[in-house]
Amino acid sequence: KAGVTQTPRYLIKTRGQQVTLSCSPISGHRSVSWYQQTPGQGLQFLFEYFSETQRNKGNFPGRFSGRQFSNSRSEMNVSTLELGDSALYLCASSLALTSTDTQYFGPGTRLTVL
Amino acid sequence: AQSVTQLDSHVSVSEGTPVLLRCNYSSSYSPSLFWYVQHPNKGLQLLLKYTSAATLVKGINGFEAEFKKSETSFHLTKPSAHMSDAAEYFCVVNPSSGSARQLTFGSGTQLTVLP
Numbered sequence A: 001k002a003g004v005t006q007t008p009r010y011l012i013k014t015r016g017q018q019v020t021l022s023c024s025p026i027s028g029h030r031s032v033s034w035y036q037q038t039p040g041q042g043l044q045f046l047f048e049y050f051s052e053t054q055r056n057k058g059n060f061p062g063r064f065s066g067r068q069f070s071n072s073r074s075e076m077n078v079s080t081l082e083l084g085d086s087a088l089y090l091c092a093s094s095l096a097l098t099s100t101d102t103q104y105f106g107p108g109t110r111l112t113v114l
Numbered sequence B: 001a002q003s004v005t006q007l008d009s010h011v012s013v014s015e016g017t018p019v020l021l022r023c024n025y026s027s028s029y030s031p032s033l034f035w036y037v038q039h040p041n042k043g044l045q046l047l048l049k050y051t052s053a054a055t056l057v058k059g060i061n062g063f064e065a066e067f068k069k070s071e072t073s074f075h076l077t078k079p080s081a082h083m084s085d086a087a088e089y090f091c092v093v094n095p096s097s098g099s100a101r102q103l104t105f106g107s108g109t110q111l112t113v114l115p
Helices: none
Strands: A005-007 A010-013 A019-024 A031-038 A042-050 A053-057 A064-068 A074-078 A087-094 A109-113 B003-006 B010-014 B019-021 B023-026 B032-038 B044-050 B056-058 B064-068 B073-078 B087-094 B109-114
Touching (some): A010 A019, A019 A087, A019 A109, A031 A074, A042 A074, B010 B019, B023 B032, B032 B064, B032 B073, B044 B056, B044 B064, B073 B087
Parallel strands (some): A010 A109
Antiparallel strands (some): A019 A074, A031 A042, A031 A087, A064 A074, B003 B023, B019 B073, B023 B073, B032 B087, B056 B064, B064 B073, B087 B109
């Protein structure tokens, strides 16, 4: 079974631009979560989607948004990019929303903002 | 509220010697606990998870962890380190109650394995 895939793997943008990252979950998984990883802040939760609905959101500004499609694929968007948005963005999928469900991570998208 | 503290940011061991990566947690509910490993330029891979069944949890690649509620700890161990174990390890907590299902990550422990 294929794992979680994320595209693109690497991205370079300039300040003020916007960016869209894509995540395809493991087949049959309905929950997709997004995380930001930076050297200074570590891994931080962005948001979680289940059945096309945002179920939970971390403490990030409104410039960070996401959505989930009927096939469970998810996208996240960051508008008006700032230098501090440079990070590895990780997507994780799981079967459902229970706390015991394992979240399986993709390889991440490395975003660099110049 | 929940939190995770990984007590060592860096651990260095010789190949063939035991590994101990320490993790303490705080959670308002009986949590689910996980250890993930991240190799350079890769995503996170699940090593093992605790979900209120057996307190001693066995994972992949010879790793295991013991849940100790009285000490609020979930330390990761391996009897004999291998060069391929060199990576960053994250202890993670997930509350088992309420709608706030989100992973809280520790700050990570970088494991170096010396030949």
